[in-house]
Amino acid sequence: MVRALVTGATGFVGRHLVAHLAAAGDEVAISEAEICEPDLLEADFRQGRPDTVYHLAAQADVQASFIEPAATLRINVEGTSNVLEAARRAGAGRVVVISSADVYGRVEPEDLPVDEAAAMRPVTPYGASKAAAEMVCVQAGLGGGLDVIRARAFNHLGPGQSDRFVAAALASRVAANERTGSEVVRVGNLHARRDFTDVRDVVRAYRMLATDGAAGEAYNICSGAARGIAELAEALIARAKCPMRLAADGELLRPVDVAEVRGDPSKLHDATGWRPEVPLEQTLDDLLDYWRCRTAESELPSRGDSQ
Numbered sequence: 001m002v003r004a005l006v007t008g009a010t011g012f013v014g015r016h017l018v019a020h021l022a023a024a025g026d027e028v029a030i031s032e033a034e035i036c037e038p039d040l041l042e043a044d045f046r047q048g049r050p051d052t053v054y055h056l057a058a059q060a061d062v063q064a065s066f067i068e069p070a071a072t073l074r075i076n077v078e079g080t081s082n083v084l085e086a087a088r089r090a091g092a093g094r095v096v097v098i099s100s101a102d103v104y105g106r107v108e109p110e111d112l113p114v115d116e117a118a119a120m121r122p123v124t125p126y127g128a129s130k131a132a133a134e135m136v137c138v139q140a141g142l143g144g145g146l147d148v149i150r151a152r153a154f155n156h157l158g159p160g161q162s163d164r165f166v167a168a169a170l171a172s173r174v175a176a177n178e179r180t181g182s183e184v185v186r187v188g189n190l191h192a193r194r195d196f197t198d199v200r201d202v203v204r205a206y207r208m209l210a211t212d213g214a215a216g217e218a219y220n221i222c223s224g225a226a227r228g229i230a231e232l233a234e235a236l237i238a239r240a241k242c243p244m245r246l247a248a249d250g251e252l253l254r255p256v257d258v259a260e261v262r263g264d265p266s267k268l269h270d271a272t273g274w275r276p277e278v279p280l281e282q283t284l285d286d287l288l289d290y291w292r293c294r295t296a297e298s299e300l301p302s303r304g305d306s307q
Contacts, residue, residue, distance in 0.1 A: 004028050005054070008058065011057075031044035050087070057079065109260065116217075116218045195226050197223050
C-alpha cells in the first residue's frame with residue numbers, strides 16, 4: 001500500500017484527489033499546516049511518513065495575485081521550498097508538485113498547442129510565482145537528488161469549484177438567477193479560449209504521474225482542445241430552468257489576459273496512457289447541480305473571476 005500525503009487537501013482539487021487516492025487503495029494523510037510554517041509542516045511529514053507527496057497548497061487566485069503579488073510569491077515559492085525540504089527529511093520517494101499552465105503566459109497562436117518545451121513567459125503574478133516554484137523543484141532534483149515531478153495543470157472545473165473561477169462563477173450566477181427570476185448573467189471576457197478538463201480526470205493524471213512519470217520532468221495536464229468562454233456561458237444558460245441572457249461587465253475583466261490557452265498532452269499520454277474521460281457536458285451538468293445545491297442553502301455567489 002502506498003502512503004500518500006497531500007497538501008491543500010481541503011481545497012477544491014485536494015478533496016477530489018484525496019477521494020481518488022483512497023478509492024485506489026492508497027493510505028492517505030493530509031497536512032493542514034501552513035506551508036510557510038516549516039516546523040509545523042515537517043511535523044506532519046514525519047507523522048505521515050509518505051512514499052509519495054502531492055503538493056497542491058498554494059495561493060491560486062489569479063485576481064488576488066495582482067493585488068498581493070509579494071504574498072503570492074512568498075506562499076507559492078517559499079511554501080514549495082518548505083514542502084520539498086519536509087519531503088526530503090521525511091524520506092519521501094517522490095513529490096508531485098502541482099504547477100499551472102499560467103507559467104507559459106503569452107504564447108503566440110502559431111505555437112499552439114503549447115508543449116512542455118515552450119518558454120515560460122508569465123503575464124500574471126500567479127504565473128510568475130508558479131514558474132519560480134518550478135525552478136525550486138528543478139534545483140531540488142538536480143542539486144538535492146529529490147525525485148520531483150511538475151504537473152502543469154491547465155484549466156479544470158467540476159463540482160465543488162469556487163466561484164472565483166470562470167465556469168463556476170457562471171454556474172453560480174445561473175443557479176442564483178433560477179431562484180430570483182433574474183434574466184441577466186454578468187460575464188467578463190467572452191472571447192478568451194481555454195483548455196478545460198474535468199477535475200476528476202485531472203486527479204487521475206496526478207496519481208498516474210506519481211506511478212509512471214519520470215523524475216525531474218514536467219507534464220501538461222490538459223485535453224488538447226480549446227473551448228471559448230462564450231461557449232461555456234451559452235451551454236450553462238441553455239441548462240437554466242428559466243430564460244437568461246449574457247451581459248458584459250467590465251469589472252469582471254482581468255488587468256492582463258491571454259487570448260487562447262491550449263496544451264499538448266502527448267507527453268503525459270506517452271508516459272502514463274492517460275486520456276480525459278469525463279465529457280464537458282457531464283462536467284457542466286455536475287457543476288451546475290452543485291451550485292444549485294449551494295444556492296438553495298442560501299450561500300449566495302460572489303462576483304467571481306473573469307476566467
